Amino acid sequence: MDQIKNNEAYRKVLEAFKNQRKGATIADITAKTALPLDSVRELVGVAADEYRARLQVTESGEILYSFPHGFVSKYHGFRRNLSRTMEKIKKGMLIAGTWIFKVWIMGMLVGYFVLFMLIALASLVISVAGSSSNSNNRSSHRGNGLGGMYFTSQIFNLIIRIWFYSELTKSLDGRYYENRRAKPKGRPLYKAIFSFVFGDEDPNGDWASREKRSVIAYIQAHGGVISLPEFMTLTGLPPEKADPAILSCCAEFGGLPEATEEGTVVYRFDPLLLRADSQDRSFTGLSAIIKRLKSFSSNKKNMNVWFGVINGVNLAFGTYFFFNAMNIGGLTSQTPIGAGLYPFAVTHMLFSGLFSDPLPFITIGLGLVPLIFSLLFWLIPGLRYLRLREENEAVKFENMRKIGYGRIWENPREVKAGDLPPDIPECRPRNLAAAADKIIKELGSYAVPDVTLDNRGNPVYTFTELAREKDALKKYRSSLDGSTSSLGKTVFDSEG
Structure with a gap:
């Protein structure tokens, strides 16, 4: 099983390089594959050796990998050819068996x-x-x-x-x-x-990879820094699950928790900023990808x-x-x-x-x-x-939770339950009122809100601590030095 996973991961790394013709760094390949940073480092080294990569060392010490000679393996032995043939036979047998x-x-x-x-x-x-x-x-x-x-x-x-x-x-x-x-x-x-x-086929079959790529893209677009509420919005995880999940991301992608001057905990992913890809990764607000509903x-x-x-x-x-x-x-x-x-x-x-x-x-x-x-x-x-109905209901609530967390984070000082449900069908579970109430209570376990009543007697929630955390995060990001993420000029080229 480990061998199958390694082969699949290696294939993803090669595909990422093929789509990045001008060269890529470890951070670029990590962002495109959502594979753990250590795995990418290992597999990129294997690919560089097998396909005779061009290596360019930059002033920052980061290596830029490119493949000007294409992807023709230098291994042509009997065992290598036999292994490739067996993989094709297995794949063909699976397709034939399904048919x-x-x-x-x-x-x-x-x-x-x-x-x-x-x-x-x-x-x-x-x-x-x-x-x-x-x-x-x-x-x-x-x-x-x-x-x-x-x-x-x-x-x-x-x-x-x-x-x-x-x-x-x-x-x-x-x-x-x-x-x-x-x-x-x-x-x-x-x-x-x-x-x-x-x-x-499950429309969300590659969801884990898509979600990690969206988190990485958000981190890269915001100075390599993310907060726990932002991570919760992007993943739809409640606080008790989001906390261990973001620590797992730190282990996978080289992140470290750090405290701001106000005592707010943020998570820095400096290794993900050393990119050669000039693609703009900026976000409009805090937009999270949502799952698609399964059709019968x-x-x-x-x-x-x-x-x-x-x-x-x-x-x-x-x-x-x-x-x-x-x-x-x-x-x-x-x-x-x-x-x-x-x-x-x-x-x-x-x-x-x-x-x-x-x-x-x-x-x-x-x-x-x-x-x-x-x-x-x-x-x-x-x-x-019957199972599909329950699964789609769970998907709708998870999607609504993402949108709801995002709307609370956008305006934490005035939150009304009726403002959380979006108009998107994929984000509207059967009982909208109960879903909105649950979302507020979940986020309230992370930052306890103050509750008042409006003119109609409806509760209005004020997440004061969440607002302070948002202000502290904004201040922290503005103090970052963007030059530290620059690759700099090439100081060594393996092809002269």
Whole structure:
């Protein structure tokens, strides 16, 4: 596992260098990868050796790394080539395995649906043919044959009704047929089915890295200094979790706590200021990135409805065949064929030509397997939907906490609970009043506010200590000497 993590970290370092063609320092690569400072130092040294980096030592003592000769490894031995080949094979096998699994799900869903529809159609045809060939027993045949097809005919009727309703809905929207030819090609069916069952990729899958990069960018934009309330706003962490988290950041990125003249604790990250990247990292206020909500599926609603209908048909047929196989067993010439047993009897007859005893195939292949698959096909997305609601609710509160902390920090002397909820849907949990009250109480555990009432009787909170900390931080930043973060001129160049 450690080797996998190291390979992934090394890949991130190389990608960062490829996007920084004019050269970069350790601070630049740290800001782009959000990897710990010590890890970046180690991996940059490995990359510099493998790809023959150009080293330029500046007056500040910082090294500027660049790769004018490209990224062609100097290692061409058998073991190195074998290692790269194995990595490509593993990656290819993972992609192939995922694709096969998606195709298998599609094959099970669509394959069983087509098979059951063919069985139903064959039963209907045989029933009609049987009733037509024996005019003396027409009424009897209709009772046992066509009457026995009520189950399958209702399935056909349901599918036709849903299809007609779908087409009618589309026709009411004139744009559908006007733009039908201009619409881009849809996603493959196996991907759409997989999306319905298991959902899509997590939109916040790289969140830890994105959040660290935003914190680093804020630090670099503010003289290498950050306070705990600012860190809480950027990360959405309550005070009891933010305190150990910022100390962890200090360990990762070379930060040190320091007290101002007023006794306020700030955190300095001087190593992150030694940058070659001239990109402006200034912030407009204290803006925090927010998480995106997870969607149940990227499919259109009518497509998911169709998947549900098809799976419902499979579930109905699977239950039907499994129930009859377990209760009736094998059919003989003496077995009475009632109305509800006719499709089972026709299937038994059809597969008698392929199997000496078709009962095991009907029990397992047409009964148990599609029955279990259909239940899981509904159970998995059903449980995922319930979990998704709770996860999105937690995301909304975390996002609102960031915005709320930011608004309190912006104006700590006059805070009203009603001013905290933003208009962004991703930041509005179900109970806004309770969420706002919780946010104020959380921040109140860090800096206790004074409470007064306005003209309407609503509480107004004054975070006096927070205001003093903000003023002390502003004064501290204004006293910093920006020249200490300058790289200076190049005093040594490995390429002359």
